Structures are given as C-alpha cells and as structure tokens.
Amino acid sequence: MPNESTSPRRTQADRRRATRDALLAAGRRLFAERGVGAVAAAELVEAAGVTRGALYHHFDDKNDLFRAVFEGIERDLRDEFTARADAAGSAVEGLVTAVGWFLDACERPEVHRICLLDAPAVLGWERWRAIEREHALGALTERLGAAAAETGTELPGPVDVVASLLFSAVIEAALAIGHAADPAAERARVEPALYGLAARTLGIRPG
Template sequence: MEATRAKLIKAARAAFADKGYAGASMDDLTAQAGLTRGALYHNFGDKRGLLAAVVNQIDEEMAHRAHTIAQGAGHDWECLVAEGAAYIEMALDPEIQRIVLLDGPAVLGDPSQWPSQNNCLAVTRTAIEGLIDKGLLKPVDAEASARLLSSAAFNAALWIAASDEREVLLPKAIAAFRALASGLLAEPEARSRDRR
C-alpha cells in the first residue's frame, strides 16, 4: 500500500532528522507510524532503502523550491545566484542538513550516484548550460561547475548552521558565493553586472 509507504517515510524523516540515521531505531520509527519492522523490510528492503526514499523525497522538494525561487528572481546570471542563495537558506533547515547533507552521503555514497539522481544538482546544471548557450558564462564544463557551486552552497549552510551567529554569517556566505559564481562569467560586458 502506498499509504503505509508514506507513513513510514514521514516517520523516518522525523526520526532521522532528530536522532540521525545511526541513532534512529527501526522499532521506534515503525511504532511511531503505527506499524512494525515487517512493513519496513517489505517496502524498502532495509534501513538504507528507507533512507534513500526519504532523501529522494526531500531532494525533489528542494529542487522544486529552488527552481521556482530562481525563476521568480531576476534573469540569467542573477537567477543562478538566487538559486545558490536559495540552496544556502534551504540547507539551514536541520532536517535537510542532518538527512541530506550529513547522513545521506555517508550512507548512500556520493550524491552524484544516488537513485534520486540528485535533482538539485540537475537544476543547477541545466541553469548553467542555459547561460553558457547564451554566451553569458565562460565555456566551462557545466557538470563540474554545477557540482562545485552547489556543494559550496551546501557546505556554507553547514558552516552557518553550526555557528551561533547565523544572521551575521548568512550574508557573508551569500556574498562569497556571488563572488565565486562571478568567476564563471564570460569576460567583458557581462562582468559589469557583477557589483557588490
């Protein structure tokens, strides 16, 4: 049943975010959902499979939010910067940090080979490809640039969240992100757009 899958994923999101992947007990988790471990192993195979499902769900949500935010804010390169800033701010969510940024890579391996195919990364890559086609960016490798950019954004969020002065660090991180991203800009005329 699809309903039980949803209930388990919901409970897993809460448990993984609160206790971490290793600290979350399958018994407690399933009981929270009004089920037992039997349902879990039937639907997801093992604990890793459940985490993969949870990560996939969150990743899709993030990619969707980032895409809409980026579309609503500015055009072209400003759009790319807004997307990165959106990633940074989204990654301040403890749930996203713990599940997607910390436990996800450790348990499932590098995000580039996740079953979810990492939708967030795909969004950034296509955005970069579009800007390259328009001639606004240097002819860099879109995949590589997207990876570097998104990972920079996410790790910035890790750093900010671990600190106790988030309000001070967040603008600094976004400014640094903007500076780094400006390195992708094609040389002369587009650069005038990079101020601050």
C-alpha cells in the first residue's frame, strides 16, 4: 500500500480540473435527461458532489455551465465527423455518408435535447450558430470545400453559405424525425432526400 511519501499528491490545478469536470458531467447528464429549464443549480452541485460555491467559481451561472456542456458535445461531434470523413474513400463519400451518421447522432438524447432544442433558446441564435461554425458546421464547411474541389464542382454559392444551408436541412430533418409519431417511418421518408440534396449539391447522382 503506497504511503504518503510515495503517493502522488493532487495539485490545486488537478482539484480545480476535477471539480469542473464533475460539474460538466453532471450538467451533461441532467440537461440531456430533462432540459436546462427543468434542472436547478442545487441539483447540479448535488449530482457533481461539489458545493454551490464551486459552481459559481467555475461558471457565471447555470446557463454558463450549459454553454460549456454544449461546446463539449460539439467538440465530440466534430471529432467524430472528422474521423469518419478521414476514414472514407474520398472527400465526396465522406461528406455524403455523413448524413446518416449525423441523423444517428441526433437520436442521442444529449444531442437532441442540448444541441438541437435548448442551445438556440438558451444561448440565442447568434451565439449558438457561432459555436456551431467553430465545430460541427466548421468541419462540414471544410469538407464540403474539399469535396467540391475533388469533383471539380462549382457550388451554387459561397462554400460557407452552401454548408450552412445543408447543415440547416439536416437539423430540420433531425427535428422532424425526433418529433414524429413514428420516427423510423419519418426517417425513411426524409433521409433519401437528404442524401440526394448533398449529392446534387456536388453535381453527382446519388447512388
């Protein structure tokens, strides 16, 4: 059994990081389960096992914690999207097949509730979209430009505008599926249209 002289001691920075991580994990779980409006600050600190003072030391308020949780999910989605695109045989294949992956991701409670429903309302459209541009939308814009260059396609507008429109279409589809009485049937209706939209944007016939 290690003694005090051999056990590594946690530094103050380690403790701060552990406290922040605990709050983020609690927020991610509770916000995904019930939505930010239904979660009290007292519940967050209890779930994280920290004091109320610790919450306000690391974040301005509950909404600031929500923003950090949202940004963490967005980083995860960006990294997943990038990994899948990198593994595809071509930039076009990576972009088009990402449609199905994104719809799958939006079925996760944390993505559907936090990213699609609560984030625009809590953060405001401009801040929400700015965070999206930095992460998921930014990755899509980069990949769309690469796919257009690969096929020699002239996009119907600036790449950032076209990417924003495609991104909005996928979000709309995810919301329609999530709110449908029969989500599987609704996905069967909208997913082929999304594939076709992405493919035709690049001037190719959907397979």
